[in-house]
Amino acid sequence: MRVTVVLAVRGAREAALAAALDGHPDIVVTRRCADLVEAVAALHAGLGAVALVSEQPHLDRDALAQLMASGAVVVGAPSGADAADHLRALGLESLVGPEADAVEVAAAVLAAADGDAPRAPVPVQQPRVGNDGAVVAVWGPTGAPVRTTLAVNLSVELARAGADVVCADADTYGGAVAHALGLLDEAPGLAALARASVGGSLGDDVMERYAVRVAHGLRVLGGITRAERWPELSRAALDPVWDMLRANADIVVIDCGFSLERDEALSYDTHAPQRNAATLSALEAADIVVVVGRAEPLGIQRLVQAVGELEESGHAASARRIVAVNRVRSSVAGPRPERAVADALRRFAGVEAVWPIPDDPRTCDVAALSGRSLRETRSRSAVVRALAGLAVEIRKAAAVTSDAEDSPDTLVQPRPVRAGVTD
Numbered sequence: 001m002r003v004t005v006v007l008a009v010r011g012a013r014e015a016a017l018a019a020a021l022d023g024h025p026d027i028v029v030t031r032r033c034a035d036l037v038e039a040v041a042a043l044h045a046g047l048g049a050v051a052l053v054s055e056q057p058h059l060d061r062d063a064l065a066q067l068m069a070s071g072a073v074v075v076g077a078p079s080g081a082d083a084a085d086h087l088r089a090l091g092l093e094s095l096v097g098p099e100a101d102a103v104e105v106a107a108a109v110l111a112a113a114d115g116d117a118p119r120a121p122v123p124v125q126q127p128r129v130g131n132d133g134a135v136v137a138v139w140g141p142t143g144a145p146v147r148t149t150l151a152v153n154l155s156v157e158l159a160r161a162g163a164d165v166v167c168a169d170a171d172t173y174g175g176a177v178a179h180a181l182g183l184l185d186e187a188p189g190l191a192a193l194a195r196a197s198v199g200g201s202l203g204d205d206v207m208e209r210y211a212v213r214v215a216h217g218l219r220v221l222g223g224i225t226r227a228e229r230w231p232e233l234s235r236a237a238l239d240p241v242w243d244m245l246r247a248n249a250d251i252v253v254i255d256c257g258f259s260l261e262r263d264e265a266l267s268y269d270t271h272a273p274q275r276n277a278a279t280l281s282a283l284e285a286a287d288i289v290v291v292v293g294r295a296e297p298l299g300i301q302r303l304v305q306a307v308g309e310l311e312e313s314g315h316a317a318s319a320r321r322i323v324a325v326n327r328v329r330s331s332v333a334g335p336r337p338e339r340a341v342a343d344a345l346r347r348f349a350g351v352e353a354v355w356p357i358p359d360d361p362r363t364c365d366v367a368a369l370s371g372r373s374l375r376e377t378r379s380r381s382a383v384v385r386a387l388a389g390l391a392v393e394i395r396k397a398a399a400v401t402s403d404a405e406d407s408p409d410t411l412v413q414p415r416p417v418r419a420g421v422t423d
Helices: 013-022 036-044 061-068 081-090 102-113 147-160 189-198 204-210 227-232 235-246 263-267 277-285 297-313 337-349 361-370 382-397
Strands: 003-008 027-032 050-053 073-076 134-139 165-170 212-215 218-221 251-256 288-294 320-328 353-358
Touching (some): 013 102, 027 102, 036 061, 050 102, 061 073, 134 235, 147 165, 165 277, 189 204, 189 227, 189 235, 251 277, 288 297
Parallel strands (some): 050 073
């Protein structure tokens, strides 16, 4: 069977490449496209097993993801050394050199069709090795408020314990990490890194430029400033960002949105951006997932459903799961609220241990009003002690050591509550 090829090459070289490929007995060029839009349409129509593309204005990680979504293999045809470097920065490793003759071009296309060339347009995430940092995703169902508060203050406690921490806001529905720490909305943050990733210019220097240092050991990447900007946080853009962040920090804490729906399926047979791509990308990159719920009947019901949904979806399948329940109080959960919550989650969700976060509206309100962390507001409060204990658990799970000395208010660390275990 002959290999079908779709060409999306700009410039004078296009005709020579088409002739070289058509002249091979095992290759047929099915479409010579004027732009990437036409190439995407041709591939999704099943007209090509291989796409040969050159550098061009709209070729970025998102465009490559659309090409690859058809199942075709993408091969780069750069016009020079600089263009080749740019294509490699976008994630393309299979390239046809500018000086390649007809035999070399055909060999590269046939190798790609046979699976001997890389198929992924973005680097595949590798297991953690050496000094790579851990990714912690803070996620929970709708109706579980203070996910952002938990993510921000966990980051503060982790940094205080001696870890080098980056806190990133990936909530495409209502990101508020910048607000929680009193930062300006205009700070580009995670969206700037995503744009650099899409364009193939992501590097350590970009992170240093946009990550705002708010305390010793803590840098922050704010989220999108308006909800309608969610298409900027695509999966193709963010997957490399998490890898870059974990290489530059001990722990990366990501504040996620609530939904796990793959919403592009609603567009039937057309390619569409995912509103929830940032959350799905973060969960699949995570080494630890902190699942957050609310300590009241409806909140526990939603948390039970969310734990099941997370397991069924397969996202974060290899991650360590830690369940935390916020606003724990006797007025809605009985005289022993921690035990009641733990018993309910074990019975209905199979959760063996729960980290209770006590209800402290006064401390939270003062912190929100002043744009400060909970520790800066009231360092000896029960909620701060609970978060400090959870931070210790995360450090252990992430295998992050610390030389920092514990202060007297955190020497006695809270522990998770286990169902059926009496004190």
